């Protein structure tokens with residue numbers, strides 16, 4: 001099929017390149033000329049294992065193109081909207097980019113003679129596609145959804161760092177559709193996948209996405225709270241999680257206690273759901289607590305440090321700045337809270353991360369950045385492990401220094417775990 005993607009961000013690139021890999025012809029529309037230029041040269045603005053290889057292969061084969069003019073989508077049969085839906089200050093999702101993409105696509109569809117399907121892939125609060133995007137598309141195209149063009153909602157469940165694998169081997173594909181014809185068109189794209197295909201309404205698909213993220217975030221805050229209780233009792237929460245995880249009703253994943261969750265999705269989606277629930281006069285007590293635990297959790301590592309040394313004037317090494325390994329993304333990373341608090345308490349902060357230093361430096365210019373974990377550790381009074389990059393697992397780099405491990409990476413002689 002000829003597919004167009006609006007937005008060459010993380011989701012747009014992964015989706016587009018995986019569709020190219022499946023043999024489709026993909027056109028990606030992007031409005032940042034610099035990004036277009038670098039993509040055409042095979043350079044990718046994000047760090048995601050395997051993605052650069054796919055880009056150069058499919059650009060070379062002519063199966064993946066990047067263009068600026070949205071009118072190019074006339075040559076395709078289906079358009080995926082993959083633009084960002086960031087958080088506003090009040091927690092609501094900011095639909096500015098999505099609305100503007102819908103205006104553009106609708107405007108182009110005005111000229112299209114045949115049938116076309118528009119698919120929302122961006123994460124949105126339930127009912128957005130039906131109540132906001134469909135009316136925009138109808139107004140700007142002068143056409144009727146369901147009759148002249150199709151509409152679907154097809155959420156992504158990609159994890160940064162394993163996005164290509166997640167796309168190609170999903171646990172399930174969720175397709176929300178306005179009508180049968182739109183649904184059939186999207187389903188045909190996933191025909192070779194051997195996983196359950198969940199076919200639902202537009203709003204149900206949207207809710208499956210945000211509820212999945214809210215549930216995973218809840219699991220993490222749950223195990224962190226249990227972990228804090230375990231710590232006070234001298235119990236290792238990792239053993240508790242293992243023992244719990246064998247129960248099929250619970251499952252072993254997302255029970256890794258630590259300094260909390262970050263990234264562009266969990267905090268944003270949970271906040272968005274809370275804001276929407278409140279707008280509807282509901283009181284989402286559990287979801288608010290999930291975020292509360294997650295705000296306090298990174299401070300636990302500082303509390304443990306303060307129990308051992310006075311922070312003011314000490315050299316503290318922070319290992320790991322990205323919100324998780326295998327990415328340079330520092331959005332909502334717990335390292336920001338931890339480094340901010342260390343600086344506020346008068347520490348001299350030295351930091352290392354294999355990928356995220358450039359991003360982190362922009363916000364924290366007063367930190368001393370080192371090229372290796374070993375160099376970072378040298379001369380420090382204590383070390384905090386904040387992200388579980390594999391190189392931090394070597395106990396010999398720490399010698400006899402105090403290590404407070406926020407992720408369960410290593411075991412040394414002078415050691416304290418956050419929840420064990």
Ligand code: UGA
Pocket residue numbers: 123156157158159160161213216220253254255256257258259260261262263264265266323324
């Ligand atoms: C998350 C979801 O896992 C994806 O399914 C979803 O598609 C994506 O959001 C999205 O909505 O786009 P991602 O944010 O890339 O993916 O990262 P995760 O691997 O889920 O990790 C999120 C955070 O939770 C990280 O800070 C990680 O360190 C933390 N985490 C994860 C824990 O603290 N404990 C765990 O057991 C698991």
